[in-house]
Amino acid sequence: MQIWSQAPKNRTIAKYVALYWLIEKTDEDDSNHFPKLNPEPATHLILCPPQQRYRYQTLPTESKGKGCHWLYPQQQTLQLDHSERFIYLGVKFHIGALYSLNIEGYNHPTLNRAVNADIDQLLETENSDVEQLIELGRIEPCKCSDKLDELLLPLFIKTSEDQHSELTRKVLPLLDEYPISELGERLFCSQRTLERSFNRVTGLTMKQCQSMNKLEAMLEYLYQREAADIDWAEVAFKFGFSDQPHLIRHLKKQIGLTPTNYAEQRGLTIDIYGGVESR
Known part of the structure; x- marks a missing residue:
């Protein structure tokens, strides 16, 4: 499986975009077919071939479709369908960034959904070649990032800031x-x-966002350690939980796993969309 991420070089874009990323699974790849995506407060714009299917599930609901799509902030762990070969080229926005963008149809924050995206309409062009851009990402990540900067720049020149966006940027x-x-x-x-x-x-809410950020930091910390080396009492203290049972309840609520389950399946619960690379 090929995975990379790159920060935008253009300062105007970097104010609103955290990074660009790519993930590709080939027929020869035997990685997990149904990995998990952790709760995420940021929005992703995901570019992919028009006939490629996507499916995100958190019982009892699911979002599915074909081609390029928006993946909005999600408050629950999602199960992904990676049972077939695929390639995604993603744009991970900073938290709340879409509020300041003049995107038609985006009037207020959307949560817990994935919806189709019209890239030509978004970029106000008639010939955005998504598949050519994805192919560039497959072979030359740096050039692909530069091309994304070029294509997206007009979108960020038209931003509008108000007191709410400015205050939120200070809070984050x-x-x-x-x-x-x-x-x-x-x-x-x-x-x-x-x-x-x-x-x-x-x-x-600020509490919800803070909780998601803490979960991401904790899972990255655990992901970098072998199961035998994890001291759960120490982890609870490090990440501000009152005790180990508090940590257990939090993990169970957020990702549906106890610490023991997580230690066994941690490679399945990492944010592979622009986050820590999957094992």
Whole structure:
């Protein structure tokens, strides 16, 4: 399986896009057919061949279709269908970035869905060759990233910022450093104002976003260690849980696995869409 990620070089785009990524599975690849995608507060624009199917499931609902699509922030772990060969070229936006983009049909944050994307309409062109771009990504990641910068730049020149987006941008880097109860004082505004602006821009509460970020950091930490080397009491302390049972309940709620289950299946629960590379 081929996987890569690249940060955009253009500063205007980097304000709204976290990274570009590609993942490809061939017929010879025997990796897991139904991997998991962790809860994710960011939106992805995923480019793929027009007849290639996608399917994201979290019981009892699912999103499915063909071709290029938006994958909006999801609050639950998704099961992916990777049973057939595929290639995805993705654009991972910063949390809440779509709020500031003048994209037709995007009037408010959308959660827990994947929907088809019209790339020609999005880029206001009649000849965006998605398959040629994907082929470039397959063989020359750096040139593909440069091409994405070129294609996407017009989309980001038309952005519009307001007080809500500006306040949310200030909040995001603080979520991983400070208790939410302290953010209002640090940013010189009321807690209610922070919550209202953050929810308006992202569709999430600050607590929900903070929890997703902590889960991602914790799973990456665990992923880099062998099961025998994991001290769960130490992990609970490191990531701010009151005790080991608290950690167990959190993992069970977020990804449907206990720590023991996760240690056995951790390669199946990593965010392979622009996150840690799958084993």
